[in-house]
Amino acid sequence: EPEVTQTPSHQVTQMGQEVILRCVPISNHLYFYWYRQILGQKVEFLVSFYNNEISEKSEIFDDQFSVERPDGSNFTLKIRSTKLEDSAMYFCASSVRGGDGYTFGSGTRLTVV
Amino acid sequence: KQEVTQIPAALSVPEGENLVLNCSFTDSAIYNLQWFRQDPGKGLTSLLLIQSSQREQTSGRLNASLDKSSGRSTLYIAASQPGDSATYLCALSNNAGNMLTFGGGTRLMVKP
Numbered sequence: 001e002p003e004v005t006q007t008p009s010h011q012v013t014q015m016g017q018e019v020i021l022r023c024v025p026i027s028n029h030l031y032f033y034w035y036r037q038i039l040g041q042k043v044e045f046l047v048s049f050y051n052n053e054i055s056e057k058s059e060i061f062d063d064q065f066s067v068e069r070p071d072g073s074n075f076t077l078k079i080r081s082t083k084l085e086d087s088a089m090y091f092c093a094s095s096v097r098g099g100d101g102y103t104f105g106s107g108t109r110l111t112v113v
Numbered sequence: 114k115q116e117v118t119q120i121p122a123a124l125s126v127p128e129g130e131n132l133v134l135n136c137s138f139t140d141s142a143i144y145n146l147q148w149f150r151q152d153p154g155k156g157l158t159s160l161l162l163i164q165s166s167q168r169e170q171t172s173g174r175l176n177a178s179l180d181k182s183s184g185r186s187t188l189y190i191a192a193s194q195p196g197d198s199a200t201y202l203c204a205l206s207n208n209a210g211n212m213l214t215f216g217g218g219t220r221l222m223v224k225p
Binding site for chain 1: 149155202213215216
């Protein structure tokens, strides 16, 4: 069964450093998403991406965050200057069409120290 | 703003029991609702997707129902097994292609 692949599975970074989280969505999917889950809290929406542009973003997705689809397969989330409170599990997801079910990756656990 | 609540937050049952997990939402104008399973420290595995025009979906021992008018969905698990132990999340979207709003999950433990 097709999967959404995320790398790395774990990342530890110093506060203030830039990190890039990578995702390979399912190949025929058109909608891409990032979510995060702080330990013990709900899964929260960050951003959705369609047709090479952001279609929706949450209040969490401020100027420190950016997304990119640099080629036909990868979808990345960049955090420019990490803060302690950015420590969370970050999930990438994709769907064929908006309104179809989402397929999630296994996540990247980001720890900011 | 859509709010999603799941009750109970945790549930422990002996193996073999049939059980029901509840999900309630405040805005009935939903597009679809999806149930996920999350194992500790892992990603989200999709279990069932219900479109707004549907009343229920079934997959194996799982059955999910949707009642938009009352703002509720239930996930029924038949003949529970220890391997069903996980956190179950419901999430819904209000428009096609839009964000999912998640509940806080129900942490299920099925004891042998």
